[in-house]
Amino acid sequence: MWKDKVLAYESQIIDDLKGLLAIESVRDDSKASDAYPVGPGPRKALDYMYEIAERDGFGTHDVDHIAGRIEAGAGEDVFGILCHVDVVPAGDGWDTDPFDPVVTSDKIIARGTLDDKGPTIAAYYAVKILNEMNVDWKKRIHIIIGTDEESDWKCTDRYFETEEMPTLGFAPDAEFPAIHGEKGISTFDVIQTVKAEDIDEPDYELYSFVSGQRYNMVPDEAIAKVLVKENMTDVIQSFENYLQQNQLDGTSTVDSGVLELKVFGKAVHGMDPSKGTNAGLYLLNFLANLKLDKTASNFVAFSERYLFKSDFGEKMGMKFHTDVMGDVTTNIGVINYNNQEGGSFGINLRYPEGFEFTKALTRFEEEINALGFDIELGKNQSPHYVDKNDPFVQSLVETYRNQTGDHSEPYVIGGGTYARNLDKGVAFGAMFKDTEDLMHQKNEYMTKKQLLDATSIYLEALYKLCVEG
Ligand SMILES: [Zn+2]
Structure with missing residues (x-):
């Protein structure tokens, strides 16, 4: 009718x-x-x-x-x-x-x-x-x-x-x-605020790192430029091995002592990062094996400790689940670093009703302040x-x-x-x-x-x- x-x-x-x-x-x-x-x-x-x-x-x-x-x-x-x-x-x-x-x-x-x-x-x-x-x-x-x-x-x-x-x-x-x-949808940046002095001459210096453009997408490409003083072939070989072990595609090219490493991942919407492959976090994970300059190694260590393979906020101490609305998800959508200013991570965090976002973020900020990182909150829409x-x-x-x-x-x-x-x-x-x-x-x-x-x-x-x- x-x-x-x-x-x-x-x-x-x-x-x-x-x-x-x-x-x-x-x-x-x-x-x-x-x-x-x-x-x-x-x-x-x-x-x-x-x-x-x-x-x-x-x-x-x-x-x-x-x-x-x-x-x-x-x-x-x-x-x-x-x-x-x-x-x-x-x-x-x-x-x-x-x-x-x-x-x-x-x-x-x-x-x-x-x-x-x-x-x-x-x-x-x-x-x-x-x-x-x-x-x-x-x-x-x-x-x-x-x-x-x-x-x-x-x-x-x-x-x-x-x-x-x-x-x-x-x-x-x-x-x-x-x-x-x-879910509630928030975006915030984690910014490296402290530059570290190198005591010894580092073997490798990270010039720059670029991955991702949008907070709500898993980045499918990452590029690092590293000044390599010696053992160039070894680094390239271990990069090739790393790609193979992790079933990733990537390339390496050398230009006057600077090694450019590229990793390709899989882009998906940032609401479910576990379905994608974050090229940026993988490339940082590889760099964690190199003896980088101190500022870069602090940056890389941050990613290892809080972000890599942590799609549900678990490493940030923000794991939370409700049967009605599911999990907290954390997408690291934008990663940048340069040897002048240090680095930053642009994060899109989504959360179910019941998750105390402001409290969790404040606690996390206090923890990472001690490591020379700060948080800048962009937007936060509640569930x-x-x-x-x-x-x-x-x-x-x-x-x-x-x-x-x-x-x-x-x-x-x-x-x-x-x-x-x-x-x-x-x-x-x-x-x-x-x-x-x-x-x-x-x-x-x-x-x-x-x-x-x-x-x-x-x-x-x-x-x-x-x-x-
Ligand atoms: Zn519409």
Whole structure:
């Protein structure tokens, strides 16, 4: 019955989605102003949503052109649907124009179909269809639309500075059945603050070390430049042996007495570093065998003592596990060293609810201060969690089950979704089990079936939560 209602709107849904997809709503700081806080594209997409909402008789409320809402329903409590209309840049290699949507017999192809314009239109239509059924609303609905989800979340930061926090809500910006918990996500740098004097002439001097560019990725390449005074062939031989023993790829080249060593690892997302191979930590592990200059050897020793082969915070004294949310994970995403300034490690640490992050970090800092290292905290987002047995989550999941026959459980992730902006909210769709996940990739598409099925699930869920209950 819900699906039939949605089918009656099929061509309108696709037309409205096409209009939204045709807007190149990529953040462009070079054209930012008060009128276009993250560039003209994202604002144009936001205005487009206001236009279709006003056409359909809904109220809208803009917040500094960076976020806003469409208002529906009636009642005391506010149910929030948190969407975003900005997209990541198209990138290369598309078979079609990413901002000229192509509709085939079964799919819609364009940047943003999955993330997050398709799900945004699906959720919008769920509200519109209920409204046109003249239901007796028990809650107000705010469809909150952000324009900076893909970068800094300036949209939701600004929005919730002044606007009402929904009592409940979901973000249609991930997967079904629902993501009900997300780990806390922190980034910090461990910085070497003390340079050591060498008493004896060292055999080897570490000139520089570079590995990784992003805190949330396991680095797949590391390069060390070492001044080798003697036994060059021996060092190269032991490096070759090391690579072999550890089943790693790498290279060594010599240029006027300076040996350049390169190790290749395996890049994976920093939320689960145990699945990757950290090229940087392996190369430091090799360097630990050489009699390096004192500053470098302190740096290498730090890695050995606290970081190497410690994907779950165990060597930092931060091992922690809950059955609901899993383990603390520690990814050493960025490693730099040079013989002028010393070195630093850029760390992405994710933690379940219950882990006392600030306390653990303070204790660790005290311990490593004595070794000539300091901590600079970047960002710390606390864990986000809604009990999966909460009636609200149950309603969402039951709806999904009714309509798909799939009885998967809602789950928790190490990553972060847009839902964490809500006090009580979960990520709910719109990818299904069989969806090809091309978010942020070339040839991103959404099947018509997925678009209509998601709309139908949102329709029934909103009916249960905002009309019946
Ligand atoms: Zn998204």
